[in-house]
Amino acid sequence: MAAIDESFTWGDSLIHTTDPRVRLACAVMITVITALLRSPAPAVAALAGGAILVALAALPFGAVLRRLAMVNVFIVFLWLFLPFSTPGDELLRFGPLTATRQGIDLTLLITLKSNAIVLTLLSLMATIAVQDLGPAMQQLKVPRKLCHILLFTYRYIFVIHKEYLTMRRAMAARGFTPRTDRHTYRAFAWLVGMLLVKSWDRAERVHAAMRCRGFRGRFYTLTRFAATARDFIFLAGCAALAASILWLEIARRGAA
Amino acid sequence: MTHAVIELTDIDYAFPNRNKCLSGLEFHLHEGEKLGLFGPNGAGKTTMLHILMGLITPDRGEVRLFGRTMSDGHSFDEARLRIGFLFQHSDDQLFCPTVLDDVAFGPLNQGLGPDEARQRAAEALHQVGLDGFEDYVPYRLSGGEKKLVALATVLAMKPEVLVLDEPTTGLSPEAKDRLIAILKGLDMARLVVSHEPDFLAATTDTLIAMRNGRIEPGRLTPHTHTHVHEVGDIPHQH
Numbered sequence: 368m369a370a371i372d373e374s375f376t377w378g379d380s381l382i383h384t385t386d387p388r389v390r391l392a393c394a395v396m397i398t399v400i401t402a403l404l405r406s407p408a409p410a411v412a413a414l415a416g417g418a419i420l421v422a423l424a425a426l427p428f429g430a431v432l433r434r435l436a437m438v439n440v441f442i443v444f445l446w447l448f449l450p451f452s453t454p455g456d457e458l459l460r461f462g463p464l465t466a467t468r469q470g471i472d473l474t475l476l477i478t479l480k481s482n483a484i485v486l487t488l489l490s491l492m493a494t495i496a497v498q499d500l501g502p503a504m505q506q507l508k509v510p511r512k513l514c515h516i517l518l519f520t521y522r523y524i525f526v527i528h529k530e531y532l533t534m535r536r537a538m539a540a541r542g543f544t545p546r547t548d549r550h551t552y553r554a555f556a557w558l559v560g561m562l563l564v565k566s567w568d569r570a571e572r573v574h575a576a577m578r579c580r581g582f583r584g585r586f587y588t589l590t591r592f593a594a595t596a597r598d599f600i601f602l603a604g605c606a607a608l609a610a611s612i613l614w615l616e617i618a619r620r621g622a623a
Numbered sequence: 624m625t626h627a628v629i630e631l632t633d634i635d636y637a638f639p640n641r642n643k644c645l646s647g648l649e650f651h652l653h654e655g656e657k658l659g660l661f662g663p664n665g666a667g668k669t670t671m672l673h674i675l676m677g678l679i680t681p682d683r684g685e686v687r688l689f690g691r692t693m694s695d696g697h698s699f700d701e702a703r704l705r706i707g708f709l710f711q712h713s714d715d716q717l718f719c720p721t722v723l724d725d726v727a728f729g730p731l732n733q734g735l736g737p738d739e740a741r742q743r744a745a746e747a748l749h750q751v752g753l754d755g756f757e758d759y760v761p762y763r764l765s766g767g768e769k770k771l772v773a774l775a776t777v778l779a780m781k782p783e784v785l786v787l788d789e790p791t792t793g794l795s796p797e798a799k800d801r802l803i804a805i806l807k808g809l810d811m812a813r814l815v816v817s818h819e820p821d822f823l824a825a826t827t828d829t830l831i832a833m834r835n836g837r838i839e840p841g842r843l844t845p846h847t848h849t850h851v852h853e854v855g856d857i858p859h860q861h
Contacts, residue, residue: 576716588731590737
């Protein structure tokens with residue numbers, strides 16, 4: 368949408384020029400398999416696969432790191448709690464806290480899987496321009512309601528953020544500085560309430576305007592999708608990656 | 624007598640938990656007619672426009688568009704494609720990542736193929752004097768440019784009627800003049816809602832007034848109000 372930073376969609380790399388439907392299908396295939404992994408070895412493979420895809424998409428290195436950092440902020444919290452709260456064999460002891468081997472394994476697995484999924488999505492999904500994402504989902508027979516939820520969430524997050532900034536500026540203009548007191552809490556509660564009301568109204572108006580221009584629940588696009596031989600080779604490559612991750616996982620489970 | 628393209632008969636509407644907004648409203652717009660509508664805030668102007676576009680359903684009364692009674696939400700679908708409705712706030716109307724996508728949105732919904740839609744979009748942008756704006760981000764344009772893009776999104780659908788809801792809101796005198804010049808070049812029937820007598824005088828032939836949820840009887844001929852001196856619309860000292 369308008370002002371959400373879509374910098375990853377600009378480019379002419381191998382991935383950017385691949386049919387959006389193929390990218391979407393590959394992204395789903397790889398991330399679903401990755402999400403279901405239980406052993407570290409295939410998770411490492413998935414992470415490597417994600418890194419290769421990001422390299423193929425030639426995404427700006429710094430921007431990718433920033434996105435990864437955002438995800439890993441949550442992962443840090445997992446490292447603070449999970450190793451100590453998972454029952455199992457004692458590995459380390461910090462005063463009254465004991466870290467278990469199972470806890471550390473689990474946290475490591477989550478870390479690997481999350482980063483692998485983020486890298487895969489950055490390279491395959493974030494490179495699809497939003498005007499192509501809707502039609503691509505529709506052509507892959509994703510249920511229409513799901514398409515709408517995804518697209519409109521994406522569009523309105525920005526709208527809501529803008530309303531928030533406008534109101535915060537208006538509050539600041541009247542001398543509001545956030546403090547730890549009742550006045551601040553109440554002001555923020557009103558802000559959030561008003562934000563919901565305004566965003567809802569705005570969404571209604573945008574939807575009305577879309578209906579006036581003949582929108583009946585289906586998106587059309589100016590871009591014509593045409594899968595070429597190269598797209599099928601790419602699809603086959605991703606399928607091979609997904610299959611090897613799956614094979615590693617099955618081999619591990621068999622061994623265990 | 625020319626055909627009526629929009630007919631509202633005996634319309635009542637009240638917002639939930641509030642007093643009646645429209646009561647016994649009668650309104651007609653005929654082919655080729657250029658009608659200006661004015662009235663105080665809260666008179667029900669926007670509500671009337673939303674009813675005639677089928678965006679809200681009146682509590683009572685009949686909406687006829689192009690000679691056909693609109694019985695339910697679906698009957699509006701086809702008629703809407705023939706009415707170009709310009710919203711008061713362009714930001715509500717423009718939602719695509721590029722100007723081209725936004726202007727082509729309507730034609731694509733009308734069933735045109737990508738190439739024809741692209742062609743239509745280019746024509747519409749040319750009509751409003753925004754050639755070469757195709758790849759711009761609508762959100763980052765100036766207020767005046769946004770309004771013109773919004774008008775182009777509507778013109779690209781080749782409507783038979785234009786409905787403009789306070790099109791001059793927030794526009795500078797220059798942007799208004801540009802809008803007037805474009806509207807003067809269009810000959811389809813139109814309904815313009817505005818608080819500005821001069822804008823109505825420049826873009827419409829007949830004026831009607833709305834007050835307390837109904838159209839007042841009587842029609843006026845709009846006339847310009849010339850300021851006593853040349854620099855009337857520029858700040859100056861006496």
